[in-house]
Amino acid sequence: MLEQYTYALIISVLTINAVVAIYGIVYRRSLTKKLIALTILGDTVFVAIIFSGFYFTHPIVPPVYPEPSDVHVDVLAKHASDPLPQALVLTGIVIGLAVNALIAFGIIQLYRLKGTTDAKKLVETLVEAGVAE
Amino acid sequence: MSKRLLALILLIALATIAPLVFTIIVKMDVPRALKSLGLYYVKNTINDTASPETVTAIVWDYRGLDTIYETLVLYLAIVGGLAVFRVKEVALKTKIGLTSFARSSTRIISLLIATISLAIALHGHLTPGGGFPGGSALAVASMIVIPVYSANALIARGITSTRLVAIRGFALTGIGLVAFLPTIRGLEIVTNQAFYPATVLGQLISGSISLYNLFEFLAVMSGFTAVALYLSIPEEVFKVAEGA
Numbered sequence: 479m480l481e482q483y484t485y486a487l488i489i490s491v492l493t494i495n496a497v498v499a500i501y502g503i504v505y506r507r508s509l510t511k512k513l514i515a516l517t518i519l520g521d522t523v524f525v526a527i528i529f530s531g532f533y534f535t536h537p538i539v540p541p542v543y544p545e546p547s548d549v550h551v552d553v554l555a556k557h558a559s560d561p562l563p564q565a566l567v568l569t570g571i572v573i574g575l576a577v578n579a580l581i582a583f584g585i586i587q588l589y590r591l592k593g594t595t596d597a598k599k600l601v602e603t604l605v606e607a608g609v610a611e
Numbered sequence: 612m613s614k615r616l617l618a619l620i621l622l623i624a625l626a627t628i629a630p631l632v633f634t635i636i637v638k639m640d641v642p643r644a645l646k647s648l649g650l651y652y653v654k655n656t657i658n659d660t661a662s663p664e665t666v667t668a669i670v671w672d673y674r675g676l677d678t679i680y681e682t683l684v685l686y687l688a689i690v691g692g693l694a695v696f697r698v699k700e701v702a703l704k705t706k707i708g709l710t711s712f713a714r715s716s717t718r719i720i721s722l723l724i725a726t727i728s729l730a731i732a733l734h735g736h737l738t739p740g741g742g743f744p745g746g747s748a749l750a751v752a753s754m755i756v757i758p759v760y761s762a763n764a765l766i767a768r769g770i771t772s773t774r775l776v777a778i779r780g781f782a783l784t785g786i787g788l789v790a791f792l793p794t795i796r797g798l799e800i801v802t803n804q805a806f807y808p809a810t811v812l813g814q815l816i817s818g819s820i821s822l823y824n825l826f827e828f829l830a831v832m833s834g835f836t837a838v839a840l841y842l843s844i845p846e847e848v849f850k851v852a853e854g855a
Contacts, residue, residue, distance in 0.1 A: 482634045482638075483634045485639075486631075487626070490627075490630045490633075494622055498622070531646070531649060532642070533642035533643055533644060533645060535643070535644075540739055541652075541666060542663060542664050542665065542738065542739060554653045554654075555650055555653055555654060558645065558665075560645060560646055561652050561653065562669060565666045565669035565674065568670060568744070570681075571743075572685060572743045572746075572831060573685050576685045576688035576689050576838075577688050579689065579838045580688045583691075583692035583693075583695045583838075583841070584692075584695060586696075586842075587695045
């Protein structure tokens with residue numbers, strides 16, 4: 479019962495985190511706050527992917543061989559956490575960081591050129607300049 | 612403010628009560644065993660890839676081609692960011708930075724971070740770690756140095772953005788070479804054990820995995836250090852450059 483509750487609790491917390499982050503991306507007008515919400519959403523997705531490789535066992539060991547032998551293979555098969563989600567998230571975090579840096583560069587440059595990071599005001603300046611409608 | 616507090620309390624209540632109701636109504640099964648795909652990796656990684664570290668084996672051997680494309684995405688994202696901020700030379704200023712206490716402790720801490728990041732990267736095929744975490748850790752050392760000593764301290768010691776971009780190019784070329792070298796013997800690209808030796812001079816290097824880790828370490832480190840350098844350029848430089 480406690481295990482089921484823990485499992486469901488983590489899923490619900492991740493869901494609510496994602497909903498709050500999507501709210502921030504859609505409804506916040508500042509581009510900086512949109513970026514912060516985007517990073518929260520990305521991290522939530524990473525935790526969800528890691529969590530998909532989780533299962534109840536005791537003790538939990540990392541999927542690393544202390545030394546190559548058949549005994550360790552049996553121990554790892556029963557107690558190791560799933561390595562595939564970890565491998566996918568490992569690269570995903572670094573790529574996410576680089577993409578966030580790219581977005582941050584864009585926001586800073588936009589602020590230097592237009593003097594604001596407010597999405598609505600930026601659209602107004604674009605309409606005034608005749609670029610958008 | 613009270614509206615936000617109410618929303619927060621509601622969210623926390625929802626997050627804790629909804630799973631309780633769900634658990635009582637629906638008798639769901641929680642996972643109690645490793646998934647079969649993960650089981651395959653855990654059982655066979657030492658024979659397939661000669662790497663005792665399953666995660667690194669997946670990153671650079673089983674899914675090696677994916678990781679190479681992800682490295683390309685990383686490269687393009689940082690190149691795109693640097694292309695937005697085109698500034699040729701930053702004027703060197705002296706006498707800026709924090710107090711001598713902060714400087715001394717930063718000197719020690721950044722040295723420790725550099726050592727540990729090298730260990731993370733070069734031991735990546737034996738223990739948890741590898742090129743991505745190691746490179747990020749070393750970039751953190753430069754990100755500590757920049758606020759304490761100022762970006763000019765890095766530039767004065769020869770760590771300029773031009774050189775960092777050159778290191779990135781070298782590292783990406785190295786990854787490409789390691790991936791394409793097996794094709795000269797008619798093997799597929801990103802082949803590991805059929806082409807590269809598992810041990811060199813009695814040391815387990817897991818074939819191409821340690822080479823990939825080394826190059827990825829250089830690529831990630833130089834990329835994020837370049838980002839930190841560009842982000843720390845003072846605003847006055849841009850105002851002068853734009854003539855405003």
